[in-house]
Amino acid sequence: MKTKRINILPYLLMGLVALIFLFPMAWTIISALKPEGQIVSYPPQWIPQTPTLENFTLVLQKFPFMQWVWNSVFLAIVSTVLVLVLDSMAAYAFGRLEFRGKKILFGLIVSMLLVPIQAYVVPLYMLFSTLGMLNSYTALILPVCANVTGVFLLTCFFRSIPNELQEAAMIDGCNDFTIFYRVMIPLSKPALSSVAIITFISSWNSFLWPLIAIRSDHLKPLPVGVAQFMGAAGGVSGSAPQYGISLSAACMAVLPTLIVFLILQRFFVQGIVSSGIKG
Amino acid sequence: MRKQEKVALFFLLPYLIVFIMFRLGPSIAGILVSFTKWDIIGNPQFIGFKNFWYLFQDQNFHIALKNTFLFLLLTAPPLVLFSLLFAVLLNQGMKGKNLVRTIVFSPYVIMPAVIGIIWNWLYDNNFGIINYYLRFIGLRPIEWLTSENWALFAVSIVTVWSLVGYNMILYLAGLQGIDNGLYEAARIDGANGFQMFIKLTVPMLAPVTSMIVTLTLINTVQIFDQIYVMTSGGPGTATLTLVQYMYGQAFQNFTLGYGSSIGFVILLILTGLVLFQSKVIKAES
Numbered sequence: 001m002k003t004k005r006i007n008i009l010p011y012l013l014m015g016l017v018a019l020i021f022l023f024p025m026a027w028t029i030i031s032a033l034k035p036e037g038q039i040v041s042y043p044p045q046w047i048p049q050t051p052t053l054e055n056f057t058l059v060l061q062k063f064p065f066m067q068w069v070w071n072s073v074f075l076a077i078v079s080t081v082l083v084l085v086l087d088s089m090a091a092y093a094f095g096r097l098e099f100r101g102k103k104i105l106f107g108l109i110v111s112m113l114l115v116p117i118q119a120y121v122v123p124l125y126m127l128f129s130t131l132g133m134l135n136s137y138t139a140l141i142l143p144v145c146a147n148v149t150g151v152f153l154l155t156c157f158f159r160s161i162p163n164e165l166q167e168a169a170m171i172d173g174c175n176d177f178t179i180f181y182r183v184m185i186p187l188s189k190p191a192l193s194s195v196a197i198i199t200f201i202s203s204w205n206s207f208l209w210p211l212i213a214i215r216s217d218h219l220k221p222l223p224v225g226v227a228q229f230m231g232a233a234g235g236v237s238g239s240a241p242q243y244g245i246s247l248s249a250a251c252m253a254v255l256p257t258l259i260v261f262l263i264l265q266r267f268f269v270q271g272i273v274s275s276g277i278k279g
Numbered sequence: 280m281r282k283q284e285k286v287a288l289f290f291l292l293p294y295l296i297v298f299i300m301f302r303l304g305p306s307i308a309g310i311l312v313s314f315t316k317w318d319i320i321g322n323p324q325f326i327g328f329k330n331f332w333y334l335f336q337d338q339n340f341h342i343a344l345k346n347t348f349l350f351l352l353l354t355a356p357p358l359v360l361f362s363l364l365f366a367v368l369l370n371q372g373m374k375g376k377n378l379v380r381t382i383v384f385s386p387y388v389i390m391p392a393v394i395g396i397i398w399n400w401l402y403d404n405n406f407g408i409i410n411y412y413l414r415f416i417g418l419r420p421i422e423w424l425t426s427e428n429w430a431l432f433a434v435s436i437v438t439v440w441s442l443v444g445y446n447m448i449l450y451l452a453g454l455q456g457i458d459n460g461l462y463e464a465a466r467i468d469g470a471n472g473f474q475m476f477i478k479l480t481v482p483m484l485a486p487v488t489s490m491i492v493t494l495t496l497i498n499t500v501q502i503f504d505q506i507y508v509m510t511s512g513g514p515g516t517a518t519l520t521l522v523q524y525m526y527g528q529a530f531q532n533f534t535l536g537y538g539s540s541i542g543f544v545i546l547l548i549l550t551g552l553v554l555f556q557s558k559v560i561k562a563e564s
Contacts, residue, residue, distance in 0.1 A: 010368060010371055010373055011373060014368060014375065014379050017368070017379060018379045018382050018383075020440075021382045021383050021386065021440070022382055024397050024401055025385075025386075025389075027400075027401065027408055028397045031400065039406070040405070040406040042406065044411055085293075086294040086297065087294065089291070089293060089294060090293075090294035092290050093287040093290035093291045094291075097283055097287040097290070098283055099283065100284065108303065112298075112302055114546070114550055115302075115306045116497075116500075116545055116546060118501065118521075118522055118525050118541070118542040118545045118546075119310070119539075119542040119543060119546040120305035120309040121305075121529070121542065122309060122312055122535050122538055122539045122542065123304070123305035123308035123309050123312060123539075124301065125529075126535070127304075143302070145297045145301070146298045146300070146301040146302035148302070151294065176283075176286045176290075180290070205504075207390075207392065207503065207507075208503050208504070208522075223391070223392040223393075226392045226393055227395070227504075227507070229396060230396060230399065230508050230509075243400055243403075243406075246400075247396065247397075247400060250396040253390060253393045254389050254390075254393055257388050258385065258388065261388045262381070265381060268384075268388070269448055272448050272449065
């Protein structure tokens, strides 16, 4: 008979892996809770002697931090809603309707998956500059709406829905519009939530375009705002390091994301798996 | 126009307008701009392949090209290998595996700018905890981000750390698709864990691997935020990648045409990598 023996090695490895990934974040949070003088104390102290929130209040007082958070939340929500509407409509046309030039058009859209933003960011900049819309929410939202992945994923999904459903709905007197929002949309909730998650994350994290398009401090989304703190920390420029505010800003920027992620974890994973496998 | 074509147009039009204006149009324009001399003041002048000729002779471009590929070599293999190992490890029936999966994945949801701040702090020459522990175990401290020899490597570590969880999720999904019966059969045939991993798991995951390789190549060639926040391409040109150089030329020097031509090179590299990757898959299967 086989003896039941718990193998300790996998648990050790698992603990090690967890440590590697937790350690940087844990050390950042702990450091942010220390007054500036103690942050750089040597040897490092894992338990802060006099924990304080002064770094956090400094960030909130000296920088429009909450405004940046709001900008990011607002941009991510509006972009996601618009992408869902535009992409699902387009995907319905590609997945369920017949029209001339469908294949060529779809091929053209999908081919844009390969074109990185670096290849079209200059014309994008000039376009918004000509329209006089640089430095505005619009400039950050519209390019996101030209989303390609979502159209691709949703078209594949709509195609996989059996024809019988559509025929049954037609017999019940549905036309294309009612089929779209009474049959297709409710059926594709998993696919739609995947697209929503991917869009939300990419909008939340987007950096290059906002860095180029936004000048005003109060219009900056969170990543661009937070990046400024690196100057304050002086890690590169060589001035005296001021880690307190940059570390507490980092913590404040992470917390909302981590909380949302922990709540919606299942959807995150689902979104990544479906976009990865099919994209 | 047939009735269904009208309906199709109705569904397509809103998307097509933004797609053409903000994606297709700019992409085509981007290619055209890369054949012009355009310094923000004044109009673009068509100069044919001259930008590419300049790039060919531009020392910094050579460095950026080299750094981009070096960065790819430093990040892509560990990103594939470690994610596979983590996925296999965290696919065992261990207590707490879901928690550890979440922990490994979590850096992915942290914005790269923040990751940059966190790691600059860990890497700090004087006060960084990494150097403290290096000294503690009797090693020499390393000037992670301020030495030309180490900076690209240091940034690569951060990239692997932050993206490996994403690949791991894809591998975990792939592992779930493997029929357990295969492992049972192999066990009966006397295969050990390592043999099963090499002969069964790895081949069965080949489609996932090829997808992960493609995604990883695309993502790492385009990496910008972390390097921008951590080193801005420095020290010197040690972490100057193509994307950093493109940004610098187009939006700090405002040589838009020249910057665009670098963007065009990035597009060519990505296309090349994806084609190469799909060729490799075809050859293997």
